[in-house]
Amino acid sequence: MAYFARPQSRNAAVKIVTPTTQEDKAKSPSKKDLTQRQCRNILIYGSCKFQDKGCIYYHPPSPDGQSPLTPQPDSPPLQASLTAQAVNAPIFVPKAASTSLTGASLSSTTSTAPVFVPRSVVSPAPTPAPPPAPPPAAVYEEYDHDPYDPHAYSSDAVEPLTEQMQDLDPNYYQDQGTHYPSEYDQQFESTAGFYLPPQPTFTRQPLNYHLYTQPLPDTFSHTYFLNDDLREELQKRSEIIRTAPGPGLNLPDELQGYHTLVPLEAIGGDRRKFGNWYSTVYRATSDTTGVAHTLRRIENYRLMHQAAFTAIETWSRIRQPNIVSVREAFTTRAFNDNSLVVAYDYHSNAQTLYEAHLKLKAPTFHNGRVQAQSTAIPERTMWTYIVQIANAVKVVHDAGLAVRMIDATKVLLTGKNRIRISSCGIVDVLMYDSRQDIAVLQQEDLVMFGRLIFVLCCNNLAAMNSGPKALETLGRQYSGDMKNVALFLISKPGPHKNIGQLFDMIGSRLLTEMDESLNTVDRLESELMSELENARLVRLLCKFGFINERPEFAREPRWSETGDRYIIKLFRDFVFHQVDEAGNPVVNLSHVLTCLSKLDAGIDERIMLVSRDEQNCLVVSYKEVKSCIESAFSDLARASSMR
Numbered sequence: 001m002a003y004f005a006r007p008q009s010r011n012a013a014v015k016i017v018t019p020t021t022q023e024d025k026a027k028s029p030s031k032k033d034l035t036q037r038q039c040r041n042i043l044i045y046g047s048c049k050f051q052d053k054g055c056i057y058y059h060p061p062s063p064d065g066q067s068p069l070t071p072q073p074d075s076p077p078l079q080a081s082l083t084a085q086a087v088n089a090p091i092f093v094p095k096a097a098s099t100s101l102t103g104a105s106l107s108s109t110t111s112t113a114p115v116f117v118p119r120s121v122v123s124p125a126p127t128p129a130p131p132p133a134p135p136p137a138a139v140y141e142e143y144d145h146d147p148y149d150p151h152a153y154s155s156d157a158v159e160p161l162t163e164q165m166q167d168l169d170p171n172y173y174q175d176q177g178t179h180y181p182s183e184y185d186q187q188f189e190s191t192a193g194f195y196l197p198p199q200p201t202f203t204r205q206p207l208n209y210h211l212y213t214q215p216l217p218d219t220f221s222h223t224y225f226l227n228d229d230l231r232e233e234l235q236k237r238s239e240i241i242r243t244a245p246g247p248g249l250n251l252p253d254e255l256q257g258y259h260t261l262v263p264l265e266a267i268g269g270d271r272r273k274f275g276n277w278y279s280t281v282y283r284a285t286s287d288t289t290g291v292a293h294t295l296r297r298i299e300n301y302r303l304m305h306q307a308a309f310t311a312i313e314t315w316s317r318i319r320q321p322n323i324v325s326v327r328e329a330f331t332t333r334a335f336n337d338n339s340l341v342v343a344y345d346y347h348s349n350a351q352t353l354y355e356a357h358l359k360l361k362a363p364t365f366h367n368g369r370v371q372a373q374s375t376a377i378p379e380r381t382m383w384t385y386i387v388q389i390a391n392a393v394k395v396v397h398d399a400g401l402a403v404r405m406i407d408a409t410k411v412l413l414t415g416k417n418r419i420r421i422s423s424c425g426i427v428d429v430l431m432y433d434s435r436q437d438i439a440v441l442q443q444e445d446l447v448m449f450g451r452l453i454f455v456l457c458c459n460n461l462a463a464m465n466s467g468p469k470a471l472e473t474l475g476r477q478y479s480g481d482m483k484n485v486a487l488f489l490i491s492k493p494g495p496h497k498n499i500g501q502l503f504d505m506i507g508s509r510l511l512t513e514m515d516e517s518l519n520t521v522d523r524l525e526s527e528l529m530s531e532l533e534n535a536r537l538v539r540l541l542c543k544f545g546f547i548n549e550r551p552e553f554a555r556e557p558r559w560s561e562t563g564d565r566y567i568i569k570l571f572r573d574f575v576f577h578q579v580d581e582a583g584n585p586v587v588n589l590s591h592v593l594t595c596l597s598k599l600d601a602g603i604d605e606r607i608m609l610v611s612r613d614e615q616n617c618l619v620v621s622y623k624e625v626k627s628c629i630e631s632a633f634s635d636l637a638r639a640s641s642m643r
């Protein structure tokens with residue numbers, strides 16, 4: 001009987017063919033020869049559990065008449081700790097229980113995804129699988145590490161086995177209640193006259209790549225996909241970054257290395273001035289990098305001194321997470337006037353603090369009643385803003401510059417509670433002629449910062465017009481610390497009033513902020529983990545797409561349905577085309593993800609692949625399917641690079 005036939009593929013797949021009779025098996029000369037050879041279990045374990053249960057190999061009698069090399073009850077335990085799994089050998093199927101390796105009996109070695117019933121398994125009623133042999137009782141008569149060559153196994157082959165064992169979990173043996181050979185064992189070995197492999201050294205713990213990456217312990221719930229809020233936010237950003245300009249705007253097609261200008265604010269209607277000038281903000285794409293940038297254009301501005309751009313150079317060297325980075329500045333006549341343009345980083349879906357908190361919002365319906373939306377900013381959020389702005393101001397002041405524009409319409413909210421000061425450097429260019437002492441400008445920064453706190457706490461852009469009322473509102477709704485900070489910032493300039501002193505006042509809040517940002521990093525890292533897995537699987541699916549059913553190779557024998565590609569095709573059916581008992585398609589993402597992850601890891605777990613005509617089935621491991629895919633894909637890649 002042909003238990004195993006070497007498949008057409010050079011890969012190690014076990015083809016299952018119709019079982020033949022016992023007589024055929026008896027006639028097999030190779031089997032006969034095998035019975036003359038000494039049983040490997042005797043060599044490795046000192047005994048063979050299956051000696052009297054059908055093992056066909058030679059078992060030498062022991063001198064005391066007991067079964068050969070059976071350990072005495074008080075003798076030290078033999079090193080019988082290798083399982084079939086440990087040496088990568090097939091699971092032993094006792095002869096009595098398996099007259100043939102039918103699909104049913106193989107089911108014990110197949111994937112454990114029980115919900116899926118491949119077509120061929122559905123139609124013939126499966127016979128119950130025999131219980132798997134106990135792990136330590138593995139026999140190696142049939143296989144070496146090449147499972148198809150029954151004669152290949154020799155004692156020399158023990159060496160490669162130890163190499164494979166090095167990849168195993170070191171605790172594996174402890175778990176089995178066995179141990180590595182001690183000195184005593186070594187002595188026993190030599191006196192017993194059989195060879196035991198040298199003690200393996202374990203260099204690393206094998207990774208269970210086929211399992212999804214675990215999130216950080218206990219902190220965050222684990223999901224396969226990105227958190228909904230974050231996904232929505234990121235999608236919105238990438239959607240907004242691709243919006244096209246409306247028709248009839250009459251904007252230049254090309255502007256000093258930028259194209260596709262899109263205004264970020266309404267053009268026309270009531271416009272507020274930026275100092276003495278009108279300004280407009282555009283999103284534009286860089287010709288060289290394809291990256292979106294923000295261009296702030298000052299209309300009708302005539303540059304008198306080139307030196308006015310010196311400040312832009314200094315600003316462009318500042319990289320601080322709470323400042324919108326400055327890229328460059330230039331003048332242009334592309335808008336049919338003399339315009340000054342300063343380019344900044346673009347933060348998609350950004351809002352100004354004014355838009356986020358101060359602008360009147362449409363009322364909402366709650367319990368059937370119209371309700372004005374609450375615009376009060378929670379104290380916690382206010383402290384986050386204060387710490388971030390203070391951080392930015394400190395960096396700017398330390399660089400010998402002044403922000404010169406800390407205003408609710410110029411501070412951007414670019415993410416959840418994440419703010420950045422925008423429009424930096426532009427005032428330095430505009431006011432170049434009326435140069436002022438930098439220390440005075442820095443004091444002004446602090447006052448502007450204080451005013452912004454009053455505006456946000458009172459929810460009123462004109463809060464500072466009535467100082468005492470604003471102070472009272474702030475004191476009523478926020479803590480004493482907040483009031484002190486706001487008062488300090490708007491107080492008269494003095495030698496001790498600087499941004500460093502503010503940090504002395506808010507020291508403990510900084511620690512809270514730091515905790516928060518570390519938590520955010522952890523959370524995002526955990527999100528990244530799941531996306532990492534998904535990216536891995538997408539690459540795998542792309543390989544599948546490249547390989548499966550290529551029309552140009554339809555007549556090519558190597559691509560035909562007899563080689564590696566056939567295994568890949570059947571595997572594709574196994575992953576995606578499962579049917580239930582009634583023949584209905586099973587659409588189960590978990591099954592797909594599990595299979596693909598196991599494939600990517602190339603683990604030794606075996607699965608049964610069934611041909612579409614249900615006449616043949618192949619037992620292959622994920623490792624073997626992976627190697628088929630790798631070789632098919634590298635063939636393709638080679639072919640494509642030769643063109």
Ligand SMILES: Nc1ncnc2c1ncn2[C@@H]1O[C@H](COP(=O)(O)OP(=O)(O)OP(=O)(O)O)[C@@H](O)[C@H]1O
Nearest residue numbers: 264265272281294324345346347350351352409422
């Ligand atoms: N760097 C940037 N990245 C993304 N969007 C930005 C950037 N800078 C400004 N914006 C957006 O451009 C729009 C206009 O910005 P601007 O600074 O002109 O605000 P504004 O409220 O219109 O102020 P003003 O009344 O002074 O023009 C705002 O919606 C803002 O979110």
